[in-house]
Amino acid sequence: MFGKDIGIDLGTANVLIHVKGKGVVLDEPSVVAIESDVKRVLAVGEEAHRMVGRTPGNIVAIRPLKDGVIADFEITELMLKHFIQKIGGKGLFSHPRILICAPANITSVEQKAIREAAERSGAREVFLEEEPKAAAIGAGMDIFQPSGNMVVDIGGGTTDVAVLSMGDVVTSSSIKMAGDKFDTAISKYIKNKYKLLIGERTSEDIKIKIGTVFNGRRESMDIRGRDMVSGLPITVTIYSEEIREALMEPVSAIVASAKSVLEKTPPELSADIIDRGVILTGGGAMLHGLDELLAEELKVPVLIAEDPMHCVVKGTGIMLDNLDKVTRRK
Structure with a gap:
């Protein structure tokens, strides 16, 4: 069978x-x-x-x-x-x-x-x-019509940006800048600023609980790690604003990638995207403020898919x- x-x-x-x-x-x-x-x-x-x-x-x-x-x-x-x-x-x-x-x-x-x-x-x-x-279809977009649909899929290892029409990809870009790089950027920032070593699980926790890439989130969190000077475990309080600073570089790369795809898109399809907006999928779509930042930078509506992870x-x-x-x- x-x-x-x-x-x-x-x-x-x-x-x-x-x-x-x-x-x-x-x-x-x-x-x-x-x-x-x-x-x-x-x-x-x-x-x-x-x-x-x-x-x-x-x-x-x-x-x-x-x-x-x-x-x-x-x-x-x-x-x-x-x-x-x-x-x-x-x-x-x-x-x-x-x-x-x-x-x-x-x-x-x-x-x-x-x-x-x-x-x-x-x-x-x-x-x-x-x-x-697959992300566009799973998010409920009808990509088989002769109209433009744009999706930004932010996973763990890559961010894929694509404009689709008639069931196929018209223009696309794939960059190795996504969830894992966000975690690395956070741990690097904390290491440089506080001389504190944290693991990848802690970095991910910070990203989910207090991370943001747009103004508006003001939260704090106590994190534990190893002090690089004394070698002993210590606790430090960090704030959303600091994480926004830490994530500036990787997120800018995603914005630049989305812009380059839009620039290569035929004008008729660009007009459709202004009407329909851009759909964010993947775990990275849930990063606080990312939709607002992209909407501001791309000058088109940006929506998060209903169940971005799936x-x-x-x-x-x-x-x-x-x-x-x-x-x-x-």
């Missing part, structure tokens, strides 16, 4: 899986914990994520995807196999057809790596689709229902 069709959003930060007829069945961090001396997998996903920054020397928590592409082929394959087994065991998903999403503008070598990892995790057929297209994987689900259209075009 052939298995069901499944759609995968293979993200730098999270892997999400949609099973045809069931909806989104898995949403777990893209992390694998390994015992380094014997190369034995100890944990995958949520369990492995809890170990990040908290493991003894012989155990490493690896993120096999970097900047939206596969950095460690073997571990990615193990991770995919684990997740496919987890959602239904071998029986239900023996040789499924897999639709997998990748950032726009990746090289043919990177595409081949993603395709091979999916094939070796047991797929009978693999279809690759561009992330911004837009890409929901899009794969809709595409699975119309797989014939996708395969015909490949």
